[in-house]
Amino acid sequence: MxxxxxxxxxxxxxxxxxxxxxxxxxxxxxxxxxALMTKTEVTANQSFNYQDYxxxxxxxxxxxxxxxxxxxxxxxxxxxxxNQSLGAVSPKTYAAWNEAxxxxxxxxxxxxxxxxxxxxQDPIKESIRDIRGVWNRRKFNLAGExxxxxxxxxxxxxxxxxxxxxxxxxxxxxISCPPLRNEPYLxxxxxxxxxxxxxxFANSIHGFNLDRQDNRVYLSSIxxxxxxxxxxxxxxxxxxxxxxxxxxxxxxxxxxxxSQDLVFLQQNDYKVKYLDYDWSLxxx
Numbered sequence: 001m002x003x004x005x006x007x008x009x010x011x012x013x014x015x016x017x018x019x020x021x022x023x024x025x026x027x028x029x030x031x032x033x034x035a036l037m038t039k040t041e042v043t044a045n046q047s048f049n050y051q052d053y054x055x056x057x058x059x060x061x062x063x064x065x066x067x068x069x070x071x072x073x074x075x076x077x078x079x080x081x082x083n084q085s086l087g088a089v090s091p092k093t094y095a096a097w098n099e100a101x102x103x104x105x106x107x108x109x110x111x112x113x114x115x116x117x118x119x120x121q122d123p124i125k126e127s128i129r130d131i132r133g134v135w136n137r138r139k140f141n142l143a144g145e146x147x148x149x150x151x152x153x154x155x156x157x158x159x160x161x162x163x164x165x166x167x168x169x170x171x172x173x174x175i176s177c178p179p180l181r182n183e184p185y186l187x188x189x190x191x192x193x194x195x196x197x198x199x200x201f202a203n204s205i206h207g208f209n210l211d212r213q214d215n216r217v218y219l220s221s222i223x224x225x226x227x228x229x230x231x232x233x234x235x236x237x238x239x240x241x242x243x244x245x246x247x248x249x250x251x252x253x254x255x256x257x258x259s260q261d262l263v264f265l266q267q268n269d270y271k272v273k274y275l276d277y278d279w280s281l282x283x284x
Contacts, residue, residue, distance in 0.1 A: 048089070048105060050184040052082040053112055057182045065171070065179025066284045073119040083112055087141025094143040100187040103161055105143075107169045107185045110152045113140045114173050117149075118281070127279045128173040135172075164229040164252070165194040167222050168201045175278040176206045176220065195256075202256040206275065210261055215270040217241075221277045223249045240265055242272035 056079045060072040072079065086109050094102065117134050118124060125131055131138075139146040147156075149172075157166050171180040178201045185193055201207035201220070209218040223230070227245030230252050240250040250272070254262055264270075 047187075048101070049085070050082075050108065050186065052078045052085070053108060053184050056082065056112075056115075057180075057184065061180050061182040062284060063182065065181070066282055067115070067118075067173070067180060068284045069115075069118055069124050069281070072115065073122075073124065076116075076119055079112065079115060079119075083109075083116055083140065086112070087144065089143045091144045098187070099161060099163075100190045103157065103163055103166065104185040104187045104190050106152055106157050107166060109140075109142050110149060110157075110170050111180060113142075113149060113152075114171065116140075118173050124283075125281065127281055129279050158226075158229060162232055163194075164226075164233060165198060167226050167229065168197040168207075169194060171282070173282055175280045175282050176275070177282060178207070178222075179204070180282065198253070199256045202253045203258075206278070208253055208257070208261075209275065210264060212264065215268060217250070217265065217270050217272050218275045219246070219249055219272060221274045224274045241270055246272040 056072065060068045062068075086105075089105075094105070097105070114128070117131055117138060118128065121131060128134055135149045137148065139148055141147075142152065153166075153170060157163070157170075168178040169185065171177045178197055181193065181197070183193075207220045210216075211218065223245070227249050230248040231245055234248040234252040235244060236247050236251045240247045240254075242250065250265055254265065257265070
């Protein structure tokens, strides 16, 4: 049996062997086919290795979601290695994953590529918006294809999944973004992690504010841009104020708010407005 080259794969380093290695010349064609299928199934069902990314987040992201970009820029090897591993996943392997695995993979990729975009600048910019083409021109290798950040968010996550909570998971390196978690999203923890992100953003000055004196509710501008994504799952007709997408977002937040804020939303006449977005870098 003759081994082919080792390639970076779903477990970081995964041995791949030639077709001749998977079958024995003494096997029947049916036995040979079964051996090949078994090898494919094992490969497709492996868990993706987030260890490098986890260590990056633990080292350079604090509990408020702020990033030590200077430190990461000076010690970027783990992030670069992780981002390279994102490209080594085959389209076939990605397609074999379940929905939670795919959403976790894409969300981590978006955030990791965003970190890379920031530290690729020398000197580091004061805002991600100062990086020309950061969302729609810079391309990254993801699951064997060249993708921009916009491709990941709008053409894949928003298009292929009914999971509006991605909007509190994706972090575009701005102060007004939801906080960057200092742990990766993991398939087996994804639902709890997205719920926790919702709690954090609902109770953040950047996500939700009440002005009881003027009877106004302020939401992040994220929900002005993407509020329609919440209608299918969280839409309500006779509860909360505002237009259809505003009511959906308030319903989405409602179970995560403190009791006084929830009573205000349920019992008062108010107008829904949007917060100004602070695009300053989310740096320590």
